[in-house]
Every structure is written in structure tokens, then in C-alpha cells.
Amino acid sequence: MAQSSKKKALYIFLWITVIVIMGKFSIFYSHYSYCYYLEACGYILSNTSLLFYILYLGFLSSSPISSKEEKKKNTDEILYNELLVVLKEDPGFLSIPGISFQSVRNLLRGVYVIPKESFPFLTRDNVEQWCPWYDESKIIEKSLKSLQQELKELKGTLLVFSEENQRAIAKIERLQVRCAELEKTRDQLLKDIQKMRSESRLQHVSDLHRLTNEELEKTKDSRIREIKIIDQILSLRQSAAQENH
DSSP: OHHHHHHHHHHHHHHHHHHHHHHHTTOSOTTSOHHHHHHHHHHHHHOHHHHHHHHHHHHHHSOOOOSHHHHHHHHHHHHHTOEEEEESSSOOEEEETTOOHHHHHTTOTTEEEEEGGGGGGOOTTTHHHHOTTHHHHHHHHHHHHHHHHHHHHHHHHHHHHHHHHHHHHHHHHHHHHHHHHHHHHHHHHHHHHHHHHHHHHHHHHHHHHHHHHHHHHHHHHHHHHHHHHHHHHHHHHHHHHHHHO
């Protein structure tokens, strides 16, 4: 775009120069004076529509680039003028061929342009001149490394917790098995205790029955002895009474 505007300005200058030279050397009509040509040029310059029409004819008559070699040369120039655009908010690179510095800068304030041919000459000393985001990228890189280290530590802690969790799960499973075994032992003990209580009650009842029979026998024997003693006393009294009569 800049080259085409320069060409247009050059064409305007050349056309005006040609008209003035032709008028000076009477190349047009010899019977007209030099003042006539100057007056005609002044009239053309004062009339805007006529001036643009003449310029349009001049541009139209100029030969455009048509040969393949010239097109190839133009393409090579565009590739050579390829720009390396650096975004301020995102420190990345974007390649845009055939765009002027000013047009890219007008797109966004946060856009910085680095010519492709100057990229190999970037050093640590002048990188900030071309890349104002250099310091910001260093801060971002430092923060990223810190976050990566923190993530690594968190992964290690998570791995330790995972191992402890696996051990805790295995221990819980063993305790559940042990609890089940203890529950079975408890149930069996309750059954045994109930059975022992039942057997103990039967034995106690039998013991009471046996003790009762023995006491009854003893009581019977004592009664019988008492009755015999009473009979003997009565018989003795009867015999003594008969002797007195």
C-alpha cells in the first residue's frame, strides 16, 4: 500500500512535469504561446474533476505487471517482507505476510511487530526493545515453574495418601473378618451358657427331690421311735395301776 501511494505521487509529478515541458518547447501547437499552456495547466489544476480525470487516464495508460518473472519477484518481496507479530497479552508468534508495520500497529495497541529479517539478531540485550513482554514472560515462566513444583509435591502427597488408604482398607477388611468370627464365638457361647443353665436347673431340682425324700425318711423314723416310746410308757403305767389294785 505504501509503495502504490508512492507510485501515484510519482505519476502525478511526472504528468505535471511533462505538460510544463511540452508547453515550454511548444510541442503541442506552435501558434499557441507559452502563457496559453500555463493558463491551461492552471485551469486543469483549478478544476478538480478534470484533474482527477486526467490523472485517471494517466494511471490507466500505465502498464500493469503482467510478466511471470515480475509476479514471481513481487511474491518473493512479499515473502521477504513477512512480519513476525508478537502479541502483548499472549507471548506467542503470528506470521502475517505482506502487511506494513503501521497497519499492523493500528490493529491493536497491544500488538508489537518484529521484522523477520531482524529476528536472528535478537539477543538478551535488545530483546526487550523488540519484545516488551519479555519481563512479563519471565515472571510467567517463574510462576509456571513454581506451580509445576507445587503440582509435583501434591502428586507425591496424593500418592502417599493413596498408599495409606489402601493399607487402611486392607486393615478394615481384616477387622471385619475378625468381628464376624467373634460374633460366631459369642453366639456359640450364649448357646452353651443357656444349655448349662438348663442342665443346672434340672440337677438342682433333682437334688431338692433327693433331699426331700431323705428328710421324709428321717422324720418317719423319728416318729416311729416316738410312738414306740409312748407305747412303752403307757404299758408301764397300766401295769403299775393293776399292781396297786
